[in-house]
Amino acid sequence: MTKHSWVYNVLTAEPVLRKLLQKMGVEIRWRCRAVDVEKEGNRITRVAVRVDRRKKEWVEGDAFIDTTGSAGGMKACTRYVGGCAMCPWMQCPTFGDRVNITGKAGATTVNMHQKDGTPGIKYNGLYLYKESLSQEWKDKLAESHQIFVPFRGIVDWDIDPEWSWGTRGQDGNDGMGHPADPETSWRVAPDVGRFRLLDRGIFAGGAGPSPLKLEQLRQVPGFENVVVAGPVGGMNLWSLGHDLVFCENNLRVPPLGNLFTAGSKAHMVDIQPGINSGYLAGFNAVRVAVGKEPVEFPLTTVSGDIIAFTQKFLRDSAKTEYGGPTTFVSAHAGHYLRHLKDAGFFPDNPDKCKQRIADAGMTDFFEQRVV
Numbered sequence: 001m002t003k004h005s006w007v008y009n010v011l012t013a014e015p016v017l018r019k020l021l022q023k024m025g026v027e028i029r030w031r032c033r034a035v036d037v038e039k040e041g042n043r044i045t046r047v048a049v050r051v052d053r054r055k056k057e058w059v060e061g062d063a064f065i066d067t068t069g070s071a072g073g074m075k076a077c078t079r080y081v082g083g084c085a086m087c088p089w090m091q092c093p094t095f096g097d098r099v100n101i102t103g104k105a106g107a108t109t110v111n112m113h114q115k116d117g118t119p120g121i122k123y124n125g126l127y128l129y130k131e132s133l134s135q136e137w138k139d140k141l142a143e144s145h146q147i148f149v150p151f152r153g154i155v156d157w158d159i160d161p162e163w164s165w166g167t168r169g170q171d172g173n174d175g176m177g178h179p180a181d182p183e184t185s186w187r188v189a190p191d192v193g194r195f196r197l198l199d200r201g202i203f204a205g206g207a208g209p210s211p212l213k214l215e216q217l218r219q220v221p222g223f224e225n226v227v228v229a230g231p232v233g234g235m236n237l238w239s240l241g242h243d244l245v246f247c248e249n250n251l252r253v254p255p256l257g258n259l260f261t262a263g264s265k266a267h268m269v270d271i272q273p274g275i276n277s278g279y280l281a282g283f284n285a286v287r288v289a290v291g292k293e294p295v296e297f298p299l300t301t302v303s304g305d306i307i308a309f310t311q312k313f314l315r316d317s318a319k320t321e322y323g324g325p326t327t328f329v330s331a332h333a334g335h336y337l338r339h340l341k342d343a344g345f346f347p348d349n350p351d352k353c354k355q356r357i358a359d360a361g362m363t364d365f366f367e368q369r370v371v
């Protein structure tokens with residue numbers, strides 16, 4: 001599809017994963033939100049979940065994993081980026097604002113910051129209902145799973161200099177929207193003059209421009225009847241990068257002995273590092289629960305590399321004037337993709353990857369039983 005990204009439908013993945021967990025006998029507590037934590041010394045003993053407005057229940061455990069991500073919550077999005085994007089993902093109006101469970105447990109967390117110091121950066125994305133595109137664009141999308149729709153000279157764009165700061169920084173460019181390295185840049189800045197829409201099942205879209213009025217959007221040929229799926233309000237942005245957590249390379253969160261993290265809560269942005277670090281966090285949580293030491297991914301694997309890279313990046317950026325990172329660590333864009341190239345991981349292919357995993361002694365690693 002491109003040199004460094006794959007397209008798959010995350011919407012169909014969710015029901016499959018849900019069924020898989022049920023088949024494995026995992027008890028899933030739906031519609032409840034972790035709100036509080038209790039500990040003895042450096043061990044968390046139980047977490048409180050709110051099951052409705054009045055009722056709180058405690059869940060005891062031997063080990064815990066905080067994968068609550070870093071997205072704003074309505075309070076942050078309203079205060080820091082101008083409103084709730086009403087994204088179909090977080091569902092804050094139903095479940096409530098974000099709670100920094102890891103911070104409550106006594107670990108150190110940091111925020112990303114906008115240029116003016118506002119906590120959480122503005123993140124841009126645009127998702128259109130696929131069916132609302134013209135037949136021509138629908139056909140092209142079905143054929144190639146990715147379309148580039150030009151808008152230069154068709155719509156005017158009022159650029160908020162802050163709106164894409166985080167993603168521009170990720171491109172490693174000069175803040176003017178010009179990619180420093182076309183190989184590691186794919187973001188759609190206003191300056192690029194085109195939308196890049198990926199096939200997302202019922203949506204067409206992705207990270208990219210969003211602060212564009214519906215009236216303007218519909219001037220683009222093929223977008224005459226377009227309906228925006230996200231941000232639902234049309235003009236708002238996501239506030240991301242809240243309460244990021246420092247952890248060891250095995251994903252344990254000091255000073256806690258039995259708390260782990262994974263995914264974007266640990267600033268590894270995007271789906272794939274979320275999956276890979278989620279495996280390790282789960283594996284290590286069980287190990288610690290039965291009195292074993294947690295393990296690390298070898299640094300010769302990309303999964304080991306991204307954890308170590310991200311944590312160093314977090315530590316270094318916490319010392320800057322912003323007190324935290326101003327851009328992401330993403331495996332498919334910007335400075336981390338450049339690092340993957342420099343370290344020789346990228347370009348990659350399945351054979352090279354399998355060999356790397358075999359050399360690191362990690363083939364079928366997660367097949368082993370901990371208990």
Ligand SMILES: Cc1cc2nc3c(=O)[nH]c(=O)nc-3n(C[C@H](O)[C@H](O)[C@H](O)COP(=O)(O)OP(=O)(O)OC[C@H]3O[C@@H](n4cnc5c(N)ncnc54)[C@H](O)[C@@H]3O)c2cc1C
Pocket residue numbers: 032033034035067068069070071089090091098099123124125126206207238262263264265268269270271272274
């Ligand atoms: C607009 C946009 C476009 C993106 N595009 C791409 C892309 O094209 N490709 C890609 O790979 N990645 C993309 N990403 C990034 C990717 O979506 C994230 O990095 C990834 O979803 C992070 O996964 P996570 O599980 O760590 O966190 P999240 O997906 O944020 O999940 C955290 C979950 O925890 C829940 N939660 C939060 N607090 C609590 C609590 N107190 N109690 C219980 N539950 C709680 C939340 O409701 C949420 O379901 C995009 C992100 C955005 C915002």
